[in-house]
Amino acid sequence: xxxxxxxxxxxxxxxxxxxxxxxxxxxxxLASLCNLVxxxxxxxxxxxxxxxxxxxxxxxxxxxxxxxSTLVLKEPFRPWQLVMGFLxxxxxxxxxxxxxxxSPHQLWVGSTVVLGxxxxxxxxxxxxxxxxxxxxxxxxxxxxxxAGAVFFLPTGLTLITTxxxxxxxxxxxxSIVVGIGGYAFFYSALKKIPTSQAAIxxxxxxxxxxxxxxxFLDEPLTAAxxxxxxxxxxxxxxxQRFQAKRST
Numbered sequence: 261x262x263x264x265x266x267x268x269x270x271x272x273x274x275x276x277x278x279x280x281x282x283x284x285x286x287x288x289x290l291a292s293l294c295n296l297v298x299x300x301x302x303x304x305x306x307x308x309x310x311x312x313x314x315x316x317x318x319x320x321x322x323x324x325x326x327x328x329s330t331l332v333l334k335e336p337f338r339p340w341q342l343v344m345g346f347l348x349x350x351x352x353x354x355x356x357x358x359x360x361x362x363s364p365h366q367l368w369v370g371s372t373v374v375l376g377x378x379x380x381x382x383x384x385x386x387x388x389x390x391x392x393x394x395x396x397x398x399x400x401x402x403x404x405x406x407a408g409a410v411f412f413l414p415t416g417l418t419l420i421t422t423x424x425x426x427x428x429x430x431x432x433x434x435s436i437v438v439g440i441g442g443y444a445f446f447y448s449a450l451k452k453i454p455t456s457q458a459a460i461x462x463x464x465x466x467x468x469x470x471x472x473x474x475x476f477l478d479e480p481l482t483a484a485x486x487x488x489x490x491x492x493x494x495x496x497x498x499x500q501r502f503q504a505k506r507s508t
Contacts, residue, residue, distance in 0.1 A: 287391035294384035308370030351491030
């Protein structure tokens with residue numbers, strides 16, 4: 261993986277603006293800040309909500325991408341956007357009534373926070389999409405995580421001195437394997453299969469997350485969660501497919 265990174269990233273570009281041959285412009289700065297907001301809300305949302313509930317709401321981001329493309333980027337409105345968005349909204353409403361051991365306040369605050377995660381993720385993707393300068397996959401990863409790394413660095417250095425070494429090592433290893441490793445596998449896959457196909461495969465994450473939460477965290481797998489989740493994923497996959505077709 262180190263070879264993969266070193267071969268595809270121009271290190272001198274990481275600290276200079278575009279005007280001097282670097283990677284930083286208003287789009288990459290916006291993308292990095294959006295990912296910082298996404299990271300903060302992500303941790304907060306998954307503390308407030310059950311994992312299965314949160315992951316379903318998280319996958320509304322393709323709907324938000326479609327909406328922002330019309331509202332912010334002034335791209336033409338298509339009837340399918342309304343249909344897919346309506347399906348997702350119905351799904352959100354259904355899973356909100358899934359029986360969970362949460363107070364109504366915690367449920368709605370947590371849901372709002374996770375939808376904020378989806379919105380900030382959508383904004384980050386649009387910023388990268390509008391970026392006129394081509395980035396390599398490792399440069400994209402760097403841009404996405406730079407602001408978050410700077411923001412969380414003081415907390416990380418503080419925690420290193422207060423938690424056991426074994427937990428520190430485990431956290432660092434998980435960050436490398438899940439973070440950098442996950443991105444490396446994803447971008448490597450994009451060289452072998454079409455982007456639209458890779459995007460559809462990414463929805464397998466929802467299935468495995470809900471199954472693991474049900475088996476290991478004893479979260480209830482209710483009819484409302486299944487029905488609402490099916491509608492959300494149908495709307496999101498449909499929005500993503502139509503968005504991909506419109507971009508080609």
